[in-house]
Amino acid sequence: MSRVVSLILATLLCLIPLAHAKAEDAAQIDTPMVLLKGVPFEVTVTAALPDESSVFLQLNGQTFESRVTEQVATFSGLTADSDSIIRVTDTAGQQLVAKEVPAIAGWLSVVPAVLAVAMAMLLRNVILALFTALVFGGWLLYGLAPAGLFKSVLDSANVWAVQAVTDIEHMQVIVFCFLIGGMVGIVSKNGGTMGIARWMSGFIRTRKQTQASTSALGIAIFFDDYANSLIVGNTMKKISDTMRISREKLAFLVDSTAAPVSAVLLVTTWVGFQVGLIADGVEKIADYQENAYGIFLNCLAYTFYPMAAIAFVFMVALTGKDFGPMLAAERRAFHTGKTLSPGSSNGEEGSPEERELDPKPGVPLKAINAVVPMLVLIVATIIGMVYTGWYSPDRADDSLREIIGNADAFGSMMWGSTIACLAAFFMTLWQRLMTSEEITSAWFTGARSILLVIFVLSLAWSLSAVNDALHTSDYLILALGEKINPYMMPTLVFLLTAFMAFATGSSWGVWGIMMPMILPLAWAVMAFNGMTADESHMHIFYACVAAVLSGGLFGDHCSPLAESTLLSAMACGCDLIDHVRTQMPYALVIAGASSVLGTIPTGYGLPWWVAYPLVFGALYAVLAYFGKSAEEPWEQPAKAAATKAS
Numbered sequence: 001m002s003r004v005v006s007l008i009l010a011t012l013l014c015l016i017p018l019a020h021a022k023a024e025d026a027a028q029i030d031t032p033m034v035l036l037k038g039v040p041f042e043v044t045v046t047a048a049l050p051d052e053s054s055v056f057l058q059l060n061g062q063t064f065e066s067r068v069t070e071q072v073a074t075f076s077g078l079t080a081d082s083d084s085i086i087r088v089t090d091t092a093g094q095q096l097v098a099k100e101v102p103a104i105a106g107w108l109s110v111v112p113a114v115l116a117v118a119m120a121m122l123l124r125n126v127i128l129a130l131f132t133a134l135v136f137g138g139w140l141l142y143g144l145a146p147a148g149l150f151k152s153v154l155d156s157a158n159v160w161a162v163q164a165v166t167d168i169e170h171m172q173v174i175v176f177c178f179l180i181g182g183m184v185g186i187v188s189k190n191g192g193t194m195g196i197a198r199w200m201s202g203f204i205r206t207r208k209q210t211q212a213s214t215s216a217l218g219i220a221i222f223f224d225d226y227a228n229s230l231i232v233g234n235t236m237k238k239i240s241d242t243m244r245i246s247r248e249k250l251a252f253l254v255d256s257t258a259a260p261v262s263a264v265l266l267v268t269t270w271v272g273f274q275v276g277l278i279a280d281g282v283e284k285i286a287d288y289q290e291n292a293y294g295i296f297l298n299c300l301a302y303t304f305y306p307m308a309a310i311a312f313v314f315m316v317a318l319t320g321k322d323f324g325p326m327l328a329a330e331r332r333a334f335h336t337g338k339t340l341s342p343g344s345s346n347g348e349e350g351s352p353e354e355r356e357l358d359p360k361p362g363v364p365l366k367a368i369n370a371v372v373p374m375l376v377l378i379v380a381t382i383i384g385m386v387y388t389g390w391y392s393p394d395r396a397d398d399s400l401r402e403i404i405g406n407a408d409a410f411g412s413m414m415w416g417s418t419i420a421c422l423a424a425f426f427m428t429l430w431q432r433l434m435t436s437e438e439i440t441s442a443w444f445t446g447a448r449s450i451l452l453v454i455f456v457l458s459l460a461w462s463l464s465a466v467n468d469a470l471h472t473s474d475y476l477i478l479a480l481g482e483k484i485n486p487y488m489m490p491t492l493v494f495l496l497t498a499f500m501a502f503a504t505g506s507s508w509g510v511w512g513i514m515m516p517m518i519l520p521l522a523w524a525v526m527a528f529n530g531m532t533a534d535e536s537h538m539h540i541f542y543a544c545v546a547a548v549l550s551g552g553l554f555g556d557h558c559s560p561l562a563e564s565t566l567l568s569a570m571a572c573g574c575d576l577i578d579h580v581r582t583q584m585p586y587a588l589v590i591a592g593a594s595s596v597l598g599t600i601p602t603g604y605g606l607p608w609w610v611a612y613p614l615v616f617g618a619l620y621a622v623l624a625y626f627g628k629s630a631e632e633p634w635e636q637p638a639k640a641a642a643t644k645a646s
Helices: 002-025 106-123 126-141 146-166 168-189 192-201 207-220 225-242 247-255 259-264 269-282 292-302 304-319 325-336 352-356 368-390 400-405 409-430 436-448 451-469 472-480 489-504 507-528 535-558 563-571 576-603 608-626 637-645
Strands: 028-030 041-046 054-059 062-067 072-078 084-089 095-101
Touching: 028 095, 041 054, 054 072, 062 072, 106 126, 106 451, 106 472, 106 507, 126 146, 126 451, 126 507, 146 168, 146 451, 168 192, 168 269, 168 368, 168 409, 168 436, 168 451, 192 225, 192 368, 207 225, 207 247, 207 304, 225 247, 225 259, 225 563, 247 304, 247 325, 247 563, 247 576, 259 269, 259 304, 259 535, 269 292, 269 409, 269 451, 269 507, 292 535, 292 576, 292 608, 304 535, 304 576, 304 608, 325 576, 368 400, 368 409, 409 436, 451 472, 451 507, 472 507, 489 507, 489 535, 489 576, 507 535, 535 563, 535 576, 563 576, 576 608
Parallel strands: none
Antiparallel strands: 028 041, 041 072, 054 062, 054 084, 084 095
């Protein structure tokens, strides 16, 4: 009997520290994973304590008090200059919870983003750059401890990548991109997209009509820039050769109606990517209510570069005028019939990407097989947005902007793309153009082309999460918030993003780095200047978002490393260097007019609807003054040299 009593007493004695531990564990503390020295941070404590009771936080010899509200106490404005143990006690002095948090210098929080850009510039590999930056950022979260480096490598996949792709909105973007890619595969294989091009070619009679038709076709095939470049380039190549249009000119028309169109229209693979990044940036802004798609719609008014690029394409096509290296290429083609430059490395053979998009042999090329799925995609998405926006609990009035702004954009785009895929599938099957197995294979071929996009997107989301955990934006706000002129910030953002995209050749990778950082920084700069409470200054915020998008497009547009540039040159059978050399002067003129007459004055308050006529007018004036028609009499350089020698 005594042994039983002794056993019970021993058990109770063992349970006493466990009970104490459970009481302490009942309190939870939420702190940053790592502290930035000198940068304010916040600590939240959750404990089963009565409302209005006090809890005390001890940090580096200082004690802070906070009141409990609904079992939550918040401590704000804390700072630390070294690794710290944060202890929380109740009024009786009993410790509720404690946590040790490492501290690093604030400037280190910017290193992952800078590292990503620098490595991408040096190695010309955005994926490797993003992964390396992700690992280093994870190592910073462990306070640069030696063992933390190995843990951060494992966390890159097990923690950050998993969190990125399992987020509901991120997964919706991924599925949407796969669905759009699959639909592109079906309508390419069943002859639909080629049917659009064939139908339009029946109206072409002159060089100007050829160029205008190429530009219009580039806008018609808006849903994906890769499909745009490959389909339009390969379709119009023989027609433009017949009309003695240089391959350089064809590549410019294709390239300038691929990425810019895909970036600004409302239902494309690009929009899903952009909205996802905007959503990541907005999450870092406290008490900001507008959803990501609403911000995207508002920023379109300030995307001067892509809008001006599209307008300039039609100016060049309809006037028949060119200047600079493009004029020389056009004169060569028109007067000698040599559409390719001497010694061009490109021939007439089709590329692997082109062959993958070739229609199935023997299928009729009917435009309706592509037009119907595209219209279904657009109409179904718009209906979904109106429906979800109308029944949104956050809708304040019946205005279209309010309805669209509160719509479930991701869900609506998924509805539209799903229905569009089904429309393409059943139209193809009903006409017996392909078997169900062939249609499925075509869908997977199209979806497979999106894998690289998804991988870059996942890494960008992961790096964004690491930057968030490092409180990078908090450091930038503290360091730069009071020093940046808010009216010039959109222009500075455009120039920085353009340089990064040109150096790396990837607008998507640069957007993934910049967008989640620029949005909270722009908002903080406005807050420092007392602008966030006045809606009349919201144009600065929207212009900064637009500047990231526009800068990425411009840099990507001019870079020989950019996939869209490579695909456009390849599809048109144009030498890559010739394409870059002839297109870059046009892109620089467009970017200059967009910045000087668009981004800068609208930053200072000029209405966007006044800026656009100024930008377009300046571009037309440059073309009218410096441009000449290739059809005008021209003395070939070789003949001119012989004449001078004689």
